[in-house]
C-alpha cells in the first residue's frame with residue numbers, strides 16, 4: 001500500500017520519529033515516504049496517511065492545521081493514524097501541557113489510532129522567545145524519544161492496515 005507520512009516539525013525531533021515510522025512501514029513492504037504538510041497538494045493515489053505534529057503551546061503546528069483544513073474531505077475517505085510529539089508528561093515537567101488545543105483537529109480526523117510520543121528539547125537550537133517560554137514552563141532538557149515505543153506503534157499500523165485490507169477486500 002502507498003502510505004504518506006506527513007510530519008510537521010520545527011527542530012527535527014518529530015521528523016525523525018516520522019522517519020522511524022517510514023522505516024517500519026517499508027520493512028513490512030509498504031511504499032512509504034515522509035513529507036512536510038506544505039508539500040502535500042492532494043492525496044490522489046495514497047492508500048493511508050500518518051499525520052504527526054510537534055506540539056507548541058498546546059497545539060499542533062500551523063502547517064499541519066492548515067493541511068487538515070485544506071484536505072479534510074480527502075483525509076476522511078482514507079484510514080488515518082495520528083501522533084503528537086511533545087514534552088507533557090515527561091518526568092518533572094509538571095507545567096508542560098498536553099496538546100489540548102490540538103484535540104478538535106484530532107477529533108475531526110477520526111484516526112484509527114492516536115498517540116503522543118515524548119519529544120526532545122535542545123535549548124541550543126531554540127530562538128530567544130522559545131527559550132523564555134521553555135524556562136517559564138519548566139520543560140526538561142533532553143531527548144525523551146522512546147524508539148522501541150515508536151517502532152512498536154508503527155508495527156501496529158501495519159497490523160491494522162492488514163485488518164483494514166481484509167475487511168475491504
Ligand SMILES: Cc1cc2nc3c(=O)[nH]c(=O)nc-3n(C[C@H](O)[C@H](O)[C@H](O)COP(=O)(O)O)c2cc1C
Nearest residue numbers: 009010011012013014054057058086087088119120
Ligand atoms: C516554545 C516551546 C513550546 C512548547 N510547548 C509545548 C506544549 O505546549 N506541550 C508539549 O507537550 N510540548 C511542548 N513543547 C515541547 C516540544 O513539543 C518538543 O520539544 C518537541 O519534541 C519538538 O519537536 P520538533 O523538534 O519536531 O519541533 C514546547 C517546546 C517549545 C520550544
